Amino acid sequence: MIKIDGLKKNYGKLEVLKGISTEIGQGEVVAIIGPSGSGKSTFLRCINMLETPTDGQIRFKDQIITDKKTNIMKVRENVGMVFQHFHLFPHKTVLENLIYAPMKVKKLSKAEAVKQARELLTKVGLADKESTYPNRLSGGQKQRVAIARALAMNPEVMLFDEPTSALDPEMVKEVLEVMKSLAHTGMTMLIVTHEMGFAKEVADRVLFLDGGLLVEESAPEDFFSNPKSQRAKDFLEKVL
Amino acid sequence: MNLEFERIMPSLPYILEGIPTTLKVVAVAAVIGFVLGILLSILKISRIKPLNWIADFYTSIFRGTPLVLQLMLIYFGSPQILGIQIEAFQAAFLAFGLNSAAYISEIIRGGILAVDKGQREAALALGVPYSGMMLNIILPQAIKNILPSLVNELISLTKESAVVTIIGLGDIMRRAYIVGGETYKFFEPILFAGLIYYVMVMILTILGKVIERRMRRSD
Numbered sequence: 001m002i003k004i005d006g007l008k009k010n011y012g013k014l015e016v017l018k019g020i021s022t023e024i025g026q027g028e029v030v031a032i033i034g035p036s037g038s039g040k041s042t043f044l045r046c047i048n049m050l051e052t053p054t055d056g057q058i059r060f061k062d063q064i065i066t067d068k069k070t071n072i073m074k075v076r077e078n079v080g081m082v083f084q085h086f087h088l089f090p091h092k093t094v095l096e097n098l099i100y101a102p103m104k105v106k107k108l109s110k111a112e113a114v115k116q117a118r119e120l121l122t123k124v125g126l127a128d129k130e131s132t133y134p135n136r137l138s139g140g141q142k143q144r145v146a147i148a149r150a151l152a153m154n155p156e157v158m159l160f161d162e163p164t165s166a167l168d169p170e171m172v173k174e175v176l177e178v179m180k181s182l183a184h185t186g187m188t189m190l191i192v193t194h195e196m197g198f199a200k201e202v203a204d205r206v207l208f209l210d211g212g213l214l215v216e217e218s219a220p221e222d223f224f225s226n227p228k229s230q231r232a233k234d235f236l237e238k239v240l
Numbered sequence: 241m242n243l244e245f246e247r248i249m250p251s252l253p254y255i256l257e258g259i260p261t262t263l264k265v266v267a268v269a270a271v272i273g274f275v276l277g278i279l280l281s282i283l284k285i286s287r288i289k290p291l292n293w294i295a296d297f298y299t300s301i302f303r304g305t306p307l308v309l310q311l312m313l314i315y316f317g318s319p320q321i322l323g324i325q326i327e328a329f330q331a332a333f334l335a336f337g338l339n340s341a342a343y344i345s346e347i348i349r350g351g352i353l354a355v356d357k358g359q360r361e362a363a364l365a366l367g368v369p370y371s372g373m374m375l376n377i378i379l380p381q382a383i384k385n386i387l388p389s390l391v392n393e394l395i396s397l398t399k400e401s402a403v404v405t406i407i408g409l410g411d412i413m414r415r416a417y418i419v420g421g422e423t424y425k426f427f428e429p430i431l432f433a434g435l436i437y438y439v440m441v442m443i444l445t446i447l448g449k450v451i452e453r454r455m456r457r458s459d
Contacts, residue, residue: 050361077367087362091380100376101366135459153366 007056018212031199034209080150084162088134095130120148140171160191251419258412272337277344302342311335351382391448
């Protein structure tokens with residue numbers, strides 16, 4: 001579904017990604033892990049072109065999204081993203097957050113958008129919060145709304161950029177539960193995370209990045225019990 | 241001090257009749273200033289350098305010269321520039337609107353830059369085009385934060401509008417001055433004009449607070 005070839009990203013002289021190639025299949029859940037500064041987030045943000053790659057190619061289905069001629073806005077409609085710091089629209093209620101893009105971008109009628117938004121809010125367990133402003137929500141609730149907002153565009157892929165890193169520990173679980181049930185629906189998901197337990201349980205595959213390189217790529221059971229590279233061993237020793 | 245307000249009593253309605261003129265100039269100039277100010281601020285934050293230059297040059301001209309001078313250039317210069325004498329009202333709308341836009345564009349630019357850049361990314365990630373992102377996501381948040389500065393600008397516009405006196409518009413200030421000339425009493429009518437401006441500014445201040453409170457609903 002997504003094919004990445006020799007992806008590079010430089011910020012001036014700093015090389016953040018030094019040539020990453022991999023492929024992500026339909027319905028696959030991929031956990032991207034690695035030490036901070038390894039380029040995980042940059043890698044994820046290249047996939048919906050929030051960062052413009054310096055070199056390399058990304059293909060989403062039959063479109064080469066790194067090509068300047070591709071209408072990236074069209075691609076983004078199909079690629080949902082969840083941020084570490086939620087980025088809900090603070091001047092809109094929860095419901096308005098969910099219906100804005102479907103109405104604006106997909107030209108859904110208000111009635112359709114609201115109906116769909118309510119279904120999604122029920123799924124993430126926040127049906128009673130639709131007229132609340134984001135400031136009144138806890139971190140965990142905000143992140144669940146953010147997930148619902150991304151899902152409201154009916155994306156084919158969901159990108160999660162450290163979705164639980166900004167949360168208080170007791171709120172991590174509610175967000176991971178929502179993500180887990182999303183994974184069970186067959187959604188293709190790329191998740192940058194520090195939640196090793198979650199990666200082990202939910203991911204079909206683990207990508208281990210270090211120093212801008214894809215060092216290891218394997219099934220979670222292999223990766224966590226029997227990492228091949230020394231760098232992965234060192235990393236796991238520190239975090240587990 | 242011998243104040244003789246009774247001497248100007250018959251002329252008070254005449255001075256009060258200047259209020260619509262003042263309000264008209266302020267209202268039209270505020271709309272021009274606000275709309276043009278938004279456009280200029282967007283040029284200023286654009287990644288395309290020549291657009292930055294154009295907007296910065298515009299601002300430097302209108303902030304770098306006195307408002308009275310701009311008003312005179314537009315009013316007295318119009319026959320030479322345009323070949324026709326424009327009306328005093330049109331000259332006032334233009335001068336105050338264009339001048340105000342320069343200041344407002346800086347206020348709005350600051351407001352836009354203060355909005356968390358995550359908001360922009362969230363909108364982009366949802367496939368929202370630039371225009372929608374600006375109008376529906378960034379500007380509403382920016383304007384909420386800069387509302388006190390915008391009210392400030394509107395207040396100073398209200399008082400500055402007294403300058404239209406020099407191109408012969410019958411605003412509050414000019415009428416007070418005329419009454420002074422007729423009665424040989426300048427202190428009283430000008431004091432009365434001052435009171436009118438003060439009341440108008442107080443009303444604006446209160447309106448600003450009401451709007452601000454309403455916009456802070458989501459906090």
